[in-house]
Amino acid sequence: MGNIRKVSVIGAGNMGGAIAIGMAAGGTVLPSDIVVTAGHQLSIDRVRAAYQEITGFTDNSMAVRGADLVILAVKPRQLPDVVSEIREAVDYGSTVIASVVAGVVFEDLYGMFGRMPDTPMYRIIPNTAISRLKSTTFIASDRDVPVISEQIDTIFRSMGDVIWTDERMLSCGMSLASCGIAYAFRYLDAAIRGGMALGFSEVESSRAVLSTMEGALAILKQGGTTPRQEILKVATPGGYTARGLQTMDDKGFDDAVHSALRSSAG
Numbered sequence: 266m267g268n269i270r271k272v273s274v275i276g277a278g279n280m281g282g283a284i285a286i287g288m289a290a291g292g293t294v295l296p297s298d299i300v301v302t303a304g305h306q307l308s309i310d311r312v313r314a315a316y317q318e319i320t321g322f323t324d325n326s327m328a329v330r331g332a333d334l335v336i337l338a339v340k341p342r343q344l345p346d347v348v349s350e351i352r353e354a355v356d357y358g359s360t361v362i363a364s365v366v367a368g369v370v371f372e373d374l375y376g377m378f379g380r381m382p383d384t385p386m387y388r389i390i391p392n393t394a395i396s397r398l399k400s401t402t403f404i405a406s407d408r409d410v411p412v413i414s415e416q417i418d419t420i421f422r423s424m425g426d427v428i429w430t431d432e433r434m435l436s437c438g439m440s441l442a443s444c445g446i447a448y449a450f451r452y453l454d455a456a457i458r459g460g461m462a463l464g465f466s467e468v469e470s471s472r473a474v475l476s477t478m479e480g481a482l483a484i485l486k487q488g489g490t491t492p493r494q495e496i497l498k499v500a501t502p503g504g505y506t507a508r509g510l511q512t513m514d515d516k517g518f519d520d521a522v523h524s525a526l527r528s529s530a531g
Contacts, residue, residue, distance in 0.1 A: 269361065269416045270298055273332040275325055275347060277303040280365060281338030282312045283396035284424075289316040291398055291423030302328045326354040334417075336389070337364040344369060348377040355382075361413060363387040367439055368531070370432060371407045385410045387417055388432060390439045391424070392446040400425035401445075403438030440530035448525055453478065 272294050274285045281301065289296040296318035302325050303309050309321030322328040329335050329351045339347050344366050355362070361384045364374060371388065375381050391402040402421045406414055414429075421427050430438060453474055460470030484495055500507045513519075 269333040269413075269420065270294070271300070271332050272298060272334045272336065272420075273300040273302070273328045274336045274338055275302050275328065275351065276337065276339035276343075277301040277308040277312050277321070278338065278340075279393060280391070280395075281336070282308065283393050284336060284338060284365070284391065285312050285319060286315045287395040287398060287400070287424040288420065289319060290396070291420070293420050293423045300328045300332065325350045329354050329360070332360055334361045334363060334420075337362070337366055339366065341366055341368055345377055348374075352378055357382040357384075359384065361385065361387070361417070363389050363417070365389050365391065367443075368436070381407075385413055387414075388435055389417075389421065390435050390443050391421070392443045394446060395424045398424050401442035402427050403435055403442065404429050405432040405435055407432075436531045440526045440528075444529040445526075448522070 272288060274281045277285065281303075285299050285301045288294045288299055296316040297320075299316075299318075300320045300322060301309060301312050302322045304323065306321070306323065309323070313319050313321055325347055335351070335355065337344065337347065344364075355378070357378075357380065360382070362374070362378075362382055363386070365388075367390070369388075371386055374386060386407045388405045389402060390404075391400040394400045395402065400421075402425060404417065404421065404427060406417075418427055418429075428438065456474045457467065457470045460473060461467055463470075465473070481495070484490065485492065488495075496510070500510055
């Protein structure tokens with residue numbers, strides 16, 4: 266196959282829509298070469314509100330014709346019906362198929378399509394920050410074809426960080442980054458509400474918590490240190506920070522985080 270130019274995203278929901286918007290913003294795929302589909306025009310309009318050049322269809326089979334890359338971004342229960350709609354329209358000799366559908370392995374995809382495509386297949390696990398070009402995306406392929414994988418890498422690296430891994434590790438990557446972004450939001454929400462309980466307004470508390478998080482990330486990214494090292498710098502024995510950290514330990518903070526990761530990893 267040639268270069269990946271035209272990309273069809275099947276399913277313009279929260280994740281599919283975020284991918285389409287991120288691709289357009291990332292610059293490696295022209296907005297005019299992006300097609301999205303949805304069961305309802307409202308979902309398509311939401312994506313096109315960001316980039317009018319993106320094309321929208323409610324017909325999945327029409328959307329995949331002539332596509333260099335088809336990204337399946339529907340719910341797991343919807344996938345068999347969606348594949349049955351596009352199965353006869355896909356050019357298996359040149360179209361690359363990628364799935365962001367959680368829990369659906371390559372063997373499942375082969376069964377749904379009725380064959381192994383001539384080009385490699387990819388399973389891709391991003392998170393919703395992909396629309397802001399800040400996703401952490403895990404990718405696995407069913408076979409090694411560097412010329413195609415390099416293009417996939419370029420597209421998704423324009424939307425954040427990319428970690429290539431084995432298919433067996435994708436569920437763990439999903440837990441750490443795709444589900445993990447919700448866990449990060451959960452901490453931020455708890456901290457903001459905690460600030461309000463201390464007497465700050467919601468605006469003041471949000472401002473303090475978000476700025477503090479930005480500062481913490483800047484220290485780690487620019488200083489080349491680890492969270493544990495930075496904790497030790499500020500947690501003076503017997504001090505206020507150490508007291509708060511001890512309370513986190515007493516309440517099972519680490520255990521709760523680790524249990525959530527294990528639970529969402531399946």
